[in-house]
Amino acid sequence: MRKIVLSTMLALAVALFALPALAEGPVKTMPGDITLVQARVVLDAALKKAVETKVPVNIAVVDAGGNLKAFYRQEDAFLGSIDISIKKAVTARYFNMSTRTLGAASVPGQPLYGIEASNDGLILFAGGVLLVDKNNVIVGAIGVSGGSVDEDEVIAKAGAAALLK
Amino acid sequence: MRKIVLSTMLALAVALFALPALAEGPVKTMPGDITLVQARVVLDAALKKAVETKVPVNIAVVDAGGNLKAFYRQEDAFLGSIDISIKKAVTARYFNMSTRTLGAASVPGQPLYGIEASNDGLILFAGGVLLVDKNNVIVGAIGVSGGSVDEDEVIAKAGAAALLK
């Protein structure tokens, strides 16, 4: 764990030295949050998996604050899944767990039954997965929608795994 | 009960004498409604319990009108629980019972099944508790979200109890 902390410090140090030395205003992006370069690596890995499994999907990536960072929709992917993929990513980050895990606690008879009435609509089936970087920091989430929920989750996990390579 | 009624009358009398004798406009706040000072006492007591139980939470206090009075979010508390904590407090006050009690009447097969579709979304699991003052008047509610629903309710009750000290 100490190794991870040290690694995090080094990464942040690099990020900070990369700041413009003569910036006129304050720093606008929380150092360490997911970058567009990282988000595209995640999207590309998920897209590759989607093509392999022949499941046309929508793929959304949100940052640590739950705000949309990047998005792709493949041909033939459901239009109704644009919103679902984004909500899956938001849901995963909002509760720091996969939508599969949250969903299991939200069915009738379980403690969180009815939670989807909050936050302007949550998605409680599989396909939303946290994005954790190499420093073990949650930097956002990925949401995939278009296939079966199991297919969606496989694709989302492929995206999330790419952040650790 | 007579004792409580007398006590309420006294409290209201004090509140009314405290009104500015030469106020230019009408009185804007319902005499006896929760004050910010009281709301902070509630928040602080709930926060103390949250720290003791090591459960990072969102804590919301609404007044007798069901409107937000004060709110705290601890580090690491779910972002998705901002809305849930507020909705728990609102739900408790809107129906003058804990969200646990209302939830039990709202599961499939029970009389209020589907009630969460009203009021732009209610929350029907534990963690929303009424705030009753020393005069036995409901002055609002507290909603806590971030841990298990049982943990949330323990923290909410600790907040509510502080109003009676």
Add this chain to the structure above:
Amino acid sequence: MRKIVLSTMLALAVALFALPALAEGPVKTMPGDITLVQARVVLDAALKKAVETKVPVNIAVVDAGGNLKAFYRQEDAFLGSIDISIKKAVTARYFNMSTRTLGAASVPGQPLYGIEASNDGLILFAGGVLLVDKNNVIVGAIGVSGGSVDEDEVIAKAGAAALLK
């Protein structure tokens, strides 16, 4: 500027070492984002100024992701200003400038006329101010509503200034 960067690194290093050495899961809060302790310092300073100026207000603090962190409503503050104070804070952070500055660019004849139709409603008059920490990083925003827009902004600035002490 180098001094600020070094100072930021030190602050982050302290924050990171403060992480639990044996945490079981990933880090959940972006290191460096506003803490509840800081948010309360901001609220208290704004509240003090509101009391001094005898303007009852709503005060909202959001974090770097634009999510609600803490909130107070004083007695006699407009109920309709709960939402406005939160939207002022969100608006300031969403565009990294005060709502006064954004508003000036959004009146008829100016380039951003009509921008309030986005983001489920922005507030384009004074009272929303960025929160910048000692390391020159934007860590959120404060929104104040209840008095004249000039009064609101004075109170918001008093809150923001407390973060630099």
Add this chain to the structure above:
Amino acid sequence: MRKIVLSTMLALAVALFALPALAEGPVKTMPGDITLVQARVVLDAALKKAVETKVPVNIAVVDAGGNLKAFYRQEDAFLGSIDISIKKAVTARYFNMSTRTLGAASVPGQPLYGIEASNDGLILFAGGVLLVDKNNVIVGAIGVSGGSVDEDEVIAKAGAAALLK
């Protein structure tokens, strides 16, 4: 013009022959609509221009149906511009003209004054531009937000131009 029509017919013919001969269901995507490959070409060209002009932006691409196809947010781009960039693209496609052109007709005293109250919010300043393919068919729109409206439009036009190369 005849040349364009012939070219369109050829393109559609190619697209149609490419359909799976034994597809089990009906064709799901309008032949000729923007593809993800095209959307990424548009995003990359806009991103290149944004980097050149040092304006951090949000870039959204919608298809001919006005539905989100792809999206990028650069570091330091306004969070409030996520929604604005998408709404700019939607607005341009909904009215088949640039948001600059529509905006000019929507200021006080002009015929479309107040149009932004429709469609859950339109954006009426520059930065939304139509995407027209080599066959002179509108296949969607691009919306850019983050800089001045003139900067946004330059970036959007660079994205749109890439579709014709």
